[in-house]
Amino acid sequence: MKYVGISVPRVDGIKKVTGALKYVDDIKLHGMLHAAVKRSPYPHGEIIRIDTSKAEKLSGVKAVITGKDVSKRAGLYLEDKTFLATDKVRYRGEAVAAVAAETKEIALEAVALIEVEYRELPAVTNALEGLKPDAPLVHPDLGEYKWGPIFFPKPGSNISNHYKIRKGDIEKGFAEADFIVENQFFVPHIQHCPIENHSAIAQMDAEGNLTIWSTCQSPYAVQKALSVAFDIPLNKIRVISPAVGGGFGGKAGTTLEGIIIPLAKKVRGRPVKLTYSREDEFVNSFVRQGMHAVIKTGIDKDGKITAVKNTFIWDGGAYTEYGVNIVRAGGYASTGPYDIPNVWTDSICVYTNHPVGGPYRGFGMSEIHFAIEQNIDMLAEKIGMDPLDIRRINGLRPGGKNATGQVVEVCGLQECIEEVAQKLAWSHKDKSSQPNKRRGKGIACAYKAPSMPNNVGSSAIVKLNEDGTAHLLVSAQDIGQGSDTALIQIASEILTIPPHKITIKTGDTDYTPYEWQTVASRITYCAGNAVARACEDIKEQLLELAQIRFGIPKRDLTLCDEYIVSKIYPDRKIAIKDLALGLSMDDGSGFHGPILGRGAFIPPNVRNTDKQTGQGEKPVAFWTYGCQGVELEVDVETGKIEILKVASCFDVGKVINPMLIEGQVEGAIVQGLGSALYEELILEKGIVKNPSFVDYKIPTAADMPEMLVSFVENPEETGPFGARGIGEPCMVPAAPAVANAVYDALGIRITSLPITAEKILKALQEKNK
Structure with missing residues (x-):
C-alpha cells in the first residue's frame, strides 16, 4: 500500500497551530445578539411563577423566553428533556428563562431582573436511594415519553432503562465454583474538559429557514433532534459545525442550541449567540x-x-x-x-x-x-x-x-x-x-x-476536478482524532491520488452527506467504508471510460499513480484528470460527463x-x-x-x-x-x-x-x-x-x-x- 499505513501529516495541522482555523466562538455576524440564561438555584423544585416584565423593559433587550416557548420534549434515544424547564426544575443550574440583547452585559443584567418563584422539592442525590420505592420521582410522567425499542424504562419509578443479560445457568455456574467472591466499586461523575467551550449561533430568516452554527460532533443528529423539538422540517434547518475544539462525547447531542432557537425565532433575521462559561461547562453540559x-x-x-x-x-x-x-x-x-x-x-x-x-x-x-x-x-x-x-x-x-x-x-x-x-x-x-x-x-x-443503532450509517461523496485533484465530502467531524486525514488516506489509496491533492469538506447538513454521529469509535470504520465505496464508484466509472477509450476490457485495467493503466501494456495509459469531465470522442462529441462518486455504508448483519x-x-x-x-x-x-x-x-x-x-x-x-x-x-x-x-x-x-x-x-x-x-x-x-x-x-x-x-x-x- 502506498498511502494507507504511513504517517501522513494532519491535513488540519497548520491551520490549528497557526490559529487560522475558525471556531464557532470566533464567528461574528452582522447584527448579532447575545444570549444569557436564567438558571435554577435548586436541584429539584416546582416552578410557581416567572415574571419577565422587568427584563423585557430593559433597554437593549430584544427577546425573552421561558419554558412555554420550548414545551416539546426532545432526545435522541429517550425524549425526556425540554431545553428550558417547564413545570419544574430537575437539577441545580437548569435553564428556566433566556434573554437576547444587544450586548452580553445587557443580557446578563436582564437575566438578573427575571423573577422566579419555586416550591423546593425533595431531591434524589444518590442513584441507590433513587431506586427505592418511596424515592421522589424525578420524572412522574415517564410513561408518556417516547423511546426506542431497545430501551426499557419503568414508568412510576426513577428507572429510565433496565438492560439485562441472562446467559447460561447462573446458579449452576456458582455451584461449580470452588470459590465465590463479591466486591463493590464506585465511579464518580467527571467532566470532559475540552479546550473549546460549547458555543452556538442561531439565525432564522423571514421565510422560516433556520441556520445553526454549533460546536457539535454530530450535525445530523442535532438537526434531527431540533427538527422534532421545534416542529421544523429538516429541509428548513441547516446545521454547520465549522470546527470542534475537542469533544470526547460532550458535544455529541444537543445542549445550548435549543435555548437560542426560540430567541432567534422572535428576532427574525438577527443571529443570536450563546457561549458557555467554563462553569457552565462543568454543570450544564454533559x-x-x-x-x-x-x-x-x-x-x-x-x-x-x-x-x-x-x-x-x-x-x-x-x-x-x-x-x-x-x-x-x-x-x-x-x-x-x-x-x-x-x-x-x-x-x-x-x-x-x-x-x-x-x-x-x-x-x-x-x-x-x-x-x-x-x-x-x-x-x-x-x-x-x-x-x-x-x-x-x-x-x-x-x-x-x-x-x-x-x-x-x-x-x-x-x-x-x-x-x-x-x-x-x-x-x-x-x-x-x-x-x-x-x-x-x-x-x-x-x-x-x-x-x-443497527440501521444507521455513513455516506460520502467524492468529486473529481478537471486537473486531477478531488474533493471529499463527508459529515464525519474531526474533533481532534485525525479523521480528516485518515479518510483522505483511504481515498488516496483507492484513487491513487496523493493526499495533498484531495481536499475534505465536513459538517454542513446542506452540502455534506448524511453521517449518523461522530461517536462510538466508528468513523474510521463506518465513514471510512463509505469513502472507500465512493472511491470504488469513481474507479469503476474511470475503468468504464478507459475501456471505451482503449478497447481494453476493464479487468485488464487498473489505477496507478493518477493514471488508468493497462495491466498488460503499461505504456497504454491515460491520466485520471483527462477523464474527470467524461470522455472526449474523436468526432468531437462527449460521453458520460463529470465524474462523481457516491458511497454509503451500514454495518452488515447486525441485529x-x-x-x-x-x-x-x-x-x-x-x-x-x-x-x-x-x-x-x-x-x-x-x-x-x-x-x-x-x-x-x-x-x-x-x-x-x-x-x-x-x-x-x-x-x-x-x-x-x-x-x-x-x-x-x-x-x-x-x-x-x-x-x-x-x-x-x-x-x-x-x-x-x-x-x-x-x-x-x-x-x-x-x-x-x-x-x-x-x-x-x-x-x-x-x-x-x-x-x-x-x-x-x-x-x-x-x-x-x-x-x-x-x-x-x-x-x-x-x-x-
Missing part, C-alpha cells in the same frame, strides 16, 4: 455518569471463572436521553473481554437531581472495566494465581463467546496481553531506591464495540439482542480488544502516586496512520490517568462544588509518563483495509491498571475513583492497624 457496581464471581481452583453476577447502577442525572444507551452498552459488555459461560447482569439507569449524564470517551466501558479488571486481580489473589495467568485462562480467543453469546471470530486479546507483559517486564519486580517509596505493576484488559436475555448472534459491528500495563511508584509518607511507565497494545485490525493512532493512544492514556488519579465532580446535595480548573484537576505536561505503544493487526473483515475503531477503547483500561498497580505496590485496594493521596494514606493506616 457529565460522565456515576456508577455503583457489585460483582459476584464464581471461580474454580484452576482459575476458570464459572459464573458472574453483575449489578451496575448508573447515576444518569436529571435527563438520561443519551445515558440510556450508555447503560445498554455497559450491559452487553458486562463481563469484560472474558469467556464466561454463565452470566447474569442488571444494568440500570437511574434519574437523579444531578447534572445531565451523557456520552464520555469509552461510553460506559471505562466505568465497568474499573470494576471488572480489579475484580479479576482480586480473584487471582484468592486462588494464588498471577494476574497475567488468570487473564490468559479466561481471556477471549477466536471461537470463544462473549456476554451476549456471540461467537468471537477475530480477537487479538491474547497477543496484546503478551505484548504488554513483555514491554512492562512483568516478571521482573523493581524496587525503589528511596526507602519511603514503593513500586508496583498492574495490568488490565479491555474491549469495546460501537454502541449505535438486536433478545429483550429478556440480551443474547444475540451479532449485536454490534465489531469489538476492539486490548491490554494496558502500568508501573508506578507511591510515596508512603504522602500517598502521592507517580506513574513511571505505561505499556499499551490494541488489536486495531489495520493501522491507517501510525503517527495519528499513536497520538490517539497517548492522549487516551493521559486522559485515563486523569480519571484514575485526579478527576471527580464533587456533588453535595445536588450542588457541584468544584466547577472550575482551580478545584477540578486534570493532568498536565508534568504528569506525562513513559508510554510504550504498540498494535496487533488482525484484519476486521468488514472494515476499510481491515481497520476497526480505537479512539475510545484505548482509554478504558487505564484506571483499573493503576488500581491494580497500587495494590501490587502497597497491598491496599482502592475501589472508588479517583485514587487520591488521601485515600491511600487512609487505607495504609487501616492496614497498619
Whole structure:
C-alpha cells in the first residue's frame, strides 16, 4: 500500500497551530445578539411563577423566553428533556428563562431582573436511594415519553432503562465454583474538559429557514433532534459545525442550541449567540455518569471463572436521553473481554437531581472495566494465581463467546496481553531506591464495540476536478482524532491520488452527506467504508471510460499513480484528470460527463439482542480488544502516586496512520490517568462544588509518563483495509491498571475513583492497624 499505513501529516495541522482555523466562538455576524440564561438555584423544585416584565423593559433587550416557548420534549434515544424547564426544575443550574440583547452585559443584567418563584422539592442525590420505592420521582410522567425499542424504562419509578443479560445457568455456574467472591466499586461523575467551550449561533430568516452554527460532533443528529423539538422540517434547518475544539462525547447531542432557537425565532433575521462559561461547562453540559457496581464471581481452583453476577447502577442525572444507551452498552459488555459461560447482569439507569449524564470517551466501558479488571486481580489473589495467568485462562480467543453469546471470530486479546507483559517486564519486580517509596505493576484488559443503532450509517461523496485533484465530502467531524486525514488516506489509496491533492469538506447538513454521529469509535470504520465505496464508484466509472477509450476490457485495467493503466501494456495509459469531465470522442462529441462518486455504508448483519436475555448472534459491528500495563511508584509518607511507565497494545485490525493512532493512544492514556488519579465532580446535595480548573484537576505536561505503544493487526473483515475503531477503547483500561498497580505496590485496594493521596494514606493506616 502506498498511502494507507504511513504517517501522513494532519491535513488540519497548520491551520490549528497557526490559529487560522475558525471556531464557532470566533464567528461574528452582522447584527448579532447575545444570549444569557436564567438558571435554577435548586436541584429539584416546582416552578410557581416567572415574571419577565422587568427584563423585557430593559433597554437593549430584544427577546425573552421561558419554558412555554420550548414545551416539546426532545432526545435522541429517550425524549425526556425540554431545553428550558417547564413545570419544574430537575437539577441545580437548569435553564428556566433566556434573554437576547444587544450586548452580553445587557443580557446578563436582564437575566438578573427575571423573577422566579419555586416550591423546593425533595431531591434524589444518590442513584441507590433513587431506586427505592418511596424515592421522589424525578420524572412522574415517564410513561408518556417516547423511546426506542431497545430501551426499557419503568414508568412510576426513577428507572429510565433496565438492560439485562441472562446467559447460561447462573446458579449452576456458582455451584461449580470452588470459590465465590463479591466486591463493590464506585465511579464518580467527571467532566470532559475540552479546550473549546460549547458555543452556538442561531439565525432564522423571514421565510422560516433556520441556520445553526454549533460546536457539535454530530450535525445530523442535532438537526434531527431540533427538527422534532421545534416542529421544523429538516429541509428548513441547516446545521454547520465549522470546527470542534475537542469533544470526547460532550458535544455529541444537543445542549445550548435549543435555548437560542426560540430567541432567534422572535428576532427574525438577527443571529443570536450563546457561549458557555467554563462553569457552565462543568454543570450544564454533559457529565460522565456515576456508577455503583457489585460483582459476584464464581471461580474454580484452576482459575476458570464459572459464573458472574453483575449489578451496575448508573447515576444518569436529571435527563438520561443519551445515558440510556450508555447503560445498554455497559450491559452487553458486562463481563469484560472474558469467556464466561454463565452470566447474569442488571444494568440500570437511574434519574437523579444531578447534572445531565451523557456520552464520555469509552461510553460506559471505562466505568465497568474499573470494576471488572480489579475484580479479576482480586480473584487471582484468592486462588494464588498471577494476574497475567488468570487473564490468559479466561481471556477471549477466536471461537470463544462473549456476554451476549456471540461467537468471537477475530480477537487479538491474547497477543496484546503478551505484548504488554513483555514491554512492562512483568516478571521482573523493581524496587525503589528511596526507602519511603514503593513500586508496583498492574495490568488490565479491555474491549469495546460501537454502541449505535443497527440501521444507521455513513455516506460520502467524492468529486473529481478537471486537473486531477478531488474533493471529499463527508459529515464525519474531526474533533481532534485525525479523521480528516485518515479518510483522505483511504481515498488516496483507492484513487491513487496523493493526499495533498484531495481536499475534505465536513459538517454542513446542506452540502455534506448524511453521517449518523461522530461517536462510538466508528468513523474510521463506518465513514471510512463509505469513502472507500465512493472511491470504488469513481474507479469503476474511470475503468468504464478507459475501456471505451482503449478497447481494453476493464479487468485488464487498473489505477496507478493518477493514471488508468493497462495491466498488460503499461505504456497504454491515460491520466485520471483527462477523464474527470467524461470522455472526449474523436468526432468531437462527449460521453458520460463529470465524474462523481457516491458511497454509503451500514454495518452488515447486525441485529438486536433478545429483550429478556440480551443474547444475540451479532449485536454490534465489531469489538476492539486490548491490554494496558502500568508501573508506578507511591510515596508512603504522602500517598502521592507517580506513574513511571505505561505499556499499551490494541488489536486495531489495520493501522491507517501510525503517527495519528499513536497520538490517539497517548492522549487516551493521559486522559485515563486523569480519571484514575485526579478527576471527580464533587456533588453535595445536588450542588457541584468544584466547577472550575482551580478545584477540578486534570493532568498536565508534568504528569506525562513513559508510554510504550504498540498494535496487533488482525484484519476486521468488514472494515476499510481491515481497520476497526480505537479512539475510545484505548482509554478504558487505564484506571483499573493503576488500581491494580497500587495494590501490587502497597497491598491496599482502592475501589472508588479517583485514587487520591488521601485515600491511600487512609487505607495504609487501616492496614497498619
